[in-house]
Amino acid sequence: MRKTFLFLLLSIFLFLPRAGADEASCEILVVGGGSAGISAALFAGNAGADVILVEATHVLGGNTTSGGVAFPGLFHAWGKQVIAGPTWDLICECVKLNDGTLPDFSRGGSARHWELQVKINGPLFALMAEEALQKTGVKIRYYEAPSSLKKTASGWDVTTAAMGEIRTIHARRVIDCTGSASVASLAGAQRMREETTQPGTFNYRIRHEIPVQKLTPEQKAGIVKKYEAALKDGTLQPGDARWGILASLEDSSRNYVYGADGSTAEKRTETNLRGRQAALRMLRFIRTLPGGETAKLVEFSPEVGVRETFRVVGDYVITVDDYTSGKRWDDSLCFAFYPVDLHVNETGVQPKQLEEGTVPTIPLRAQIPAGLDDLLVAGRCISSDRLANSGLRVQGACIASGQTAAAAAIVSVRTSKPLRELDLTVVKKVLTDGGAIVP
Numbered sequence: 001m002r003k004t005f006l007f008l009l010l011s012i013f014l015f016l017p018r019a020g021a022d023e024a025s026c027e028i029l030v031v032g033g034g035s036a037g038i039s040a041a042l043f044a045g046n047a048g049a050d051v052i053l054v055e056a057t058h059v060l061g062g063n064t065t066s067g068g069v070a071f072p073g074l075f076h077a078w079g080k081q082v083i084a085g086p087t088w089d090l091i092c093e094c095v096k097l098n099d100g101t102l103p104d105f106s107r108g109g110s111a112r113h114w115e116l117q118v119k120i121n122g123p124l125f126a127l128m129a130e131e132a133l134q135k136t137g138v139k140i141r142y143y144e145a146p147s148s149l150k151k152t153a154s155g156w157d158v159t160t161a162a163m164g165e166i167r168t169i170h171a172r173r174v175i176d177c178t179g180s181a182s183v184a185s186l187a188g189a190q191r192m193r194e195e196t197t198q199p200g201t202f203n204y205r206i207r208h209e210i211p212v213q214k215l216t217p218e219q220k221a222g223i224v225k226k227y228e229a230a231l232k233d234g235t236l237q238p239g240d241a242r243w244g245i246l247a248s249l250e251d252s253s254r255n256y257v258y259g260a261d262g263s264t265a266e267k268r269t270e271t272n273l274r275g276r277q278a279a280l281r282m283l284r285f286i287r288t289l290p291g292g293e294t295a296k297l298v299e300f301s302p303e304v305g306v307r308e309t310f311r312v313v314g315d316y317v318i319t320v321d322d323y324t325s326g327k328r329w330d331d332s333l334c335f336a337f338y339p340v341d342l343h344v345n346e347t348g349v350q351p352k353q354l355e356e357g358t359v360p361t362i363p364l365r366a367q368i369p370a371g372l373d374d375l376l377v378a379g380r381c382i383s384s385d386r387l388a389n390s391g392l393r394v395q396g397a398c399i400a401s402g403q404t405a406a407a408a409a410i411v412s413v414r415t416s417k418p419l420r421e422l423d424l425t426v427v428k429k430v431l432t433d434g435g436a437i438v439p
């Protein structure tokens with residue numbers, strides 16, 4: 001009898017909903033741990049804010065690590081640094097620990113833009129970002145993603161799903177760094193996107209013994225002929241070697257994954273499946289070539305790099321004219337710098353360089369979703385038209401908008417003022433005190 005009673009009591013305890021057990025609160029909730037999310041969380045943590053960073057996967061870095069795009073840029077314009085701060089410092093430390101070197105930034109306009117990107121060791125950067133965030137007291141929560149948001153008087157109640165657990169985070173301010181503004185969307189913001197997306201790229205490496213550079217013209221022609229036949233019979237597909245088979249033999253990542261889309265889990269899955277199948281096709285094809293018989297797949301990035309998904313509709317949409325003219329607003333809080341860089345399925349990419357001396361800026365109003373309070377967006381999905389976004393989406397600008405969002409959120413929490421009513425001189429001071437460069 002006593003045993004049955006104890007069993008009943010235990011069952012009731014186990015199955016009772018445990019209110020409060022899975023709750024947490026913070027001043028600033030950053031969702032997404034890519035370039036923008038790392039930057040936002042690190043800046044806010046350094047400034048003494050109480051920060052939680054929620055990341056849906058198992059690692060920091062976003063496209064820098066998971067997409068294998070480990071060459072962030074650009075931090076310098078026309079020979080002068082325009083983006084700095086704790087994440088820039090972290091990138092420099094990462095280069096140093098890897099015995100790498102920084103580009104010669106003083107070359108300015110005489111260098112091609114990709115020569116001024118910083119080559120980093122992606123996995124090392126992910127570890128160093130984790131270390132830096134933990135040192136500042138940021139609580140990192142992997143395998144977790146918001147499923148709904150509810151507005152409260154003091155901020156947002158964010159419900160998350162985390163491997164079978166439902167949790168609630170009470171946050172004063174939320175910074176959406178998901179790359180697709182999905183948290184802003186859950187909160188009711190509008191988003192925009194194109195009907196067709198730019199092609200993505202799957203970064204992988206196949207090691208083989210084909211001495212591409214030393215091949216005779218006849219040998220090269222033989223490979224190209226085989227490649228064309230493979231395209232015809234469907235062994236390979238267009239995009240598998242977007243810049244031609246010879247370029248792909250030198251660098252496996254010279255591919256396009258057409259229609260790459262990361263805006264929903266279903267589309268992300270489909271994009272990854274197609275990118276990975278393309279790598280398999282290439283491996284099998286290379287193994288039919290002289291010198292390729294023992295080719296091996298030696299490396300691949302966890303995800304296909306996706307260039308565009310959704311952008312939020314903010315209080316203001318940055319246009320390509322704003323971007324290319326280097327327009328300044330009274331709430332321009334950071335710079336961005338990169339050519340207009342739209343990838344097109346048929347023609348690839350033909351970057352349109354900015355005019356000498358032009359440095360675009362990002363206004364805070366493009367980081368506040370129209371109609372929402374206490375929530376900011378940073379990174380690739382800020383409010384911008386497609387062409388402006390093709391320049392703004394690079395990691396330097398994502399890092400800059402991440403720390404801007406952090407500074408605005410900090411001032412908003414400390415002064416209990418809405419984001420649209422902040423004293424911008426105070427926000428600018430928080431930014432410069434934290435090492436950022438303000439226009």
Ligand SMILES: Cc1cc2nc3c(=O)[nH]c(=O)nc-3n(C[C@H](O)[C@H](O)[C@H](O)COP(=O)(O)OP(=O)(O)OC[C@H]3O[C@@H](n4cnc5c(N)ncnc54)[C@H](O)[C@@H]3O)c2cc1C
Pocket residue numbers: 031032033034035036037054055056057059060061062063064067069071072073074117144145146177178179182183200201304305306307378379380381393394395396398
């Ligand atoms: C092929 C390719 C080449 C590129 N070349 C360059 C280059 O040369 N130089 C350069 O600087 N940039 C380049 N870019 C652009 C740049 O890499 C990205 O635009 C940038 O990294 C985006 O950063 P982000 O922080 O906005 O988003 P992401 O890096 O996409 O990070 C978003 C993070 O949020 C997480 N997340 C998403 N949804 C949720 C959710 N609901 N809950 C929790 N977590 C979530 C994701 O897992 C991810 O970690 C390139 C991009 C591609 C695809």
